[in-house]
Amino acid sequence: MFEQSRYVGSRSDRQSGPTPRNGSCMLILGIETSTEVCSVGLADEHGLVAERSVVESHIHSEKLLTLMADVLQSAGASPGELSAVAVSIGPGSFSGLRIGLSTAKGLCYARGIPLVAVPTMASVASSAFEEHDEWLSIVIALDAKQGEFYAGRFSRSTERITEIPVRVYPRDELVGMIRESDIVLTDVADGLQEEGERRRRVFHTRTFMSGATIALLGRQLFREERIADLQHIEPMYLKNFIVRTAKKA
CATH class of the missing domain: 3.30.420.40 (ATPase, nucleotide binding domain)
Structure with a gap:
């Protein structure tokens, strides 16, 4: 810990x-x-x-x-x-x-x-851009289990999502969208890293x-008076919660 x-x-x-x-x-x-x-x-x-x-x-x-x-x-x-x-x-x-x-x-x-x-991803992007002036474009990818990621791309010019909206992506689809110039921030680096230059451009999200x-x-x-509806606010899950039960012997 x-x-x-x-x-x-x-x-x-x-x-x-x-x-x-x-x-x-x-x-x-x-x-x-x-x-x-x-x-x-x-x-x-x-x-x-x-x-x-x-x-x-x-x-x-x-x-x-x-x-x-x-x-x-x-x-x-x-x-x-x-x-x-x-x-x-x-x-x-x-x-x-x-x-x-x-x-x-x-x-x-x-x-x-x-x-x-x-x-969540807006906060990670804000922290990353604050700490690294040289980063211009980052892809944030969080583990969504079962080979999927919650992911989106952020640009320093706007610090808003551009090109890749935040949603659930299968691993192969996400990897295909990552550009050579992108910095990748993820909580499961082994799932996105490749050999060579790419490995040096992948960082763990916990830092940010x-x-x-x-x-x-x-x-x-x-x-800005952007207040949540306290009674109805729910987490931004992006995918359904699946309850798994133990198989009977």
Whole structure:
């Protein structure tokens, strides 16, 4: 299990004046649980305040609430001071997305605050372009099981999806669409890597998945009043959930 913490400063370190409870400033909690990365970030109107991350499969239900409490405590903030909660909405792991969204909705209902849904791949693209100025075009491909991928292409010129829309692709179809100039970000690198130059242009998505990015993008969406319907919001699954039962002997 890999754990990482980032602390920039508490609200009292970064500003003076009334707390968000009085409506004078913004505090956004970001939740990322779409893959093996379980991460929580906190952003205010100035930028990132704090982040805690754990990378391990199947620990989201165990670790998420602890990470949330740790991030708020490190920032000297309380749940009652949050302006909104931002959550990575998918596509990704079915169970991870459900845990993240249900936790976010529970906090929003309890505190009477808005929910902001951040597309998972948009957050990965934003983080990747922020860290790598030389990258111009990236293809993000997340494991959808059974030889399929959730995938889309992002361009630096727009940081929006271009040419390849986000949907489910069979492996062979996706590989055929990847250009030599594309950087590939995936959580199953062995499924897309080839020998030679291609191998040096494939990177793991965990490097670019963070609650910090979700919080920062959520802050932007919150400012634009792009608020989710708390009652009806569902994860962006892109494919049907299949329940498998054990075969009888």
